Amino acid sequence: MRNVKKRAKWLLPILALLLVLAGCQTVGGLDLNKALLGNLDVKSAEESVSFSLNAVPAPGISAEDQKIIDLINSFTLNVSHLKLQEGGDISASGTLGYKQASIPFTFYMSKTVLALNVEGAKKPFYFPMEGYNQELTAAGLDVEKAEGLNKLISQFVIKNLPNPSAINVTPVNEAVYGESLNLMKVHAEVTGEELPGLLKAFLKSVSKDTEGFTELISGLYDYLLPVLKQESTTDMLSSIGLGDVPIENKAEVVTVLHDAAKLAVDTVLLVYDKQLNKLYESAPEIKTVLSKDTKLQADLFVDSSLHVRKQNLSLNVALPNDVGIPIRSISFKTETQVWNINGPVKADPIATEGALNVMETELTPGVVLRNFGTDSTAYRVLKDDLGITKKSVVIDPETDYSDAVVKGTTTMIPLRYLAAELDAQVEWDAASKRITVTDDIYGTTIVLKAGSKDAVIDGAKVKLPQPVYFDQYGRGYVPLRSVAEALHAQVKVDDEGLIYITRD
The missing domain is CATH 3.30.457.10 (Copper amine oxidase-like, N-terminal domain)
Structure with missing residues (x-):
């Protein structure tokens, strides 16, 4: 358990690194904040997405560890056609690559069902969503409110995150889904070394953004009022000094929460450098993760409507020299193209009549394997490569x-x-x-x-x-x-x- 907690410390900067590029402000005449926020208003679109991994092995690792790394490096995901329908329905078709195998699949999600079909499967797998969505609605968090909440938080975060030092904008002609487009290419890079300073700058901006901070809390109040009225939540609010504030009194609740949140941010800023040094002392390996060898690079291609039409992202994470970690670095690459934005898009449903309901069926290795033909690629990968029966x-x-x-x-x-x-x-x-x-x-x-x-x-x-x-x-x-x-x-x-x- 000690090693798990120890490694969790150096995983945190990786997540923070992925957020930094969301805060780019105006560069080269292009308002990147508006471009990124513009994507939150996309109601329908079609996309293609590819994803791959590459792990660099540590010297002298065992043959078994090398085998696992080879398997990781063979993994690819290619979604050739993703459809986002207005209203939230999503479908996708593509292939999952593993070693020399290529396994086609289709996916569908709506407000009532989440379904997955894999080539070689006798029946699709599906998860009924009605109960899940009913629980969210009962708690005041239906899909529409969740989208609004996401936009509210994104606006606040994007507004206050600073630009990385390496960022530029150039006009380019780029092909998107076979169409040649005049776009603005945003290239940005962030290294692990920059991350602590960028996060500190973000906290300083948040502390000064009284208006934005108040708007955020006010918006959160509107979305989360049903949750705030629940008994468990009122008990929690009492523990932070809100027990005497009527939940229905929005102005007072927002004021108290804003003051408490600002005080928390200011307190963090006062001890930021000291706590960062303590973190380095208690977990020296984190310096490897927060080094120049950890780097996030992004190329965003933005059209005149401020929609991101194409993006290429790569993240390389340097890992500490630890006997429990058989790799020295791991990198992720993803490429996305988007077209038919806010046009007529119809998601492709997967029929669930007679399909395998994962809520009613225990997915043991035998149940999963029996749902595939023994001569299918998926059966071979599951049984022989992944060894789910072992x-x-x-x-x-x-x-x-x-x-x-x-x-x-x-x-x-x-x-x-x-x-x-x-x-x-x-x-x-x-x-x-x-x-x-x-x-x-x-x-x-x-x-x-x-x-x-x-x-x-x-x-x-x-x-x-x-x-x-x-x-x-x-x-x-x-x-x-x-x-x-x-x-x-x-x-x-x-x-x-x-x-x-x-x-x-």
Whole structure:
């Protein structure tokens, strides 16, 4: 846990770095703030998007780590056609690249459903959105309000973020979806070294922007009033000194919140440099992330309507020299083209009749694989490359919480523990005292009976080395090796008595 928290510290600057370019002010006669905010008013459009990764390995890493890095570097995502329909419906079609494989997919999201179809799948996967949206609406946060809230916050942030030192604007002729356009190209770069100063400048701007800060809080109040009235929220407000302020009194609430927020920002500014130095001392590796080798580069192509029609983004993040991190740097690249802005766009729905409802179905490895043809690329990638069926369990009969016990020369184990480890389903028939175990991957069925050595595996009778029994807590115990092997796992015992259960 200590290492997880430690690494989280140097991940934070990466997220901040991605925000900085959103605050570009007027450069070369082009109002970049208006251009970026203009995209928030896009109601419909069509796009293409590509995404790729590249990880640079650390010297002397293991063959296993190198294999993982090679897999990361083989990953690509290409959305050849994304459609944003007015009203919020979205569809996308493209390919997912992995090693030498290319897997076509389609995606659709509306207010009622989120659906994904992958080439080779027998049925699409879908997630019903009605309940989710109803919960948001009940809390006063429907989709329309969420969009307004996003715009409100974006306007405030973009207004106050400073320009990076490297930024310029030049007129260019650029092709977008096969159309030659006269555009303004904005090129900007931000390094990790600049980030602390840029964030401090942002906080200073926020502190001075009394009008904008007040407008932000006033707007947040309007959007979030239903949430503010909830009991849990009023308790939280009381803890910060708003307990005596009537929630319905907007002017007073906004004033108190503004003063509290400004005080918090000013307090951060007073200790900013000192706390930054403390951060460097407690986590020296963060200096690697916040170095000149960490760099975000962006090329934005803006049309005369101040819409970003094309953008190329690349982010390279230098990582600290840590034995727990097998890579020295990782870079991300994405390219986007946008056309038919605010034109007639119709998203392509995915039919969900007979599809796999992920809310009602537990997506075990077996369920996922059975939804794909065994000769499909997706099946091969999931099973062979990603190894979603692989299992590895180590049991120490002396100390392990599995509660394994030895009867004669046979290790007995609670059936539900073993079944859970191998994703098998267990059904108990109280009338006949029969237990039916169904293998997740191959569908093999095992029928057992309390107090008996007799078992039936896929219709064939088998004798167990020890009878099935129930302990004082009502847990059914079965011979570990017999049942694990029937569930297509291998069982080995080392010289120290440790039991290894594996499945490919």
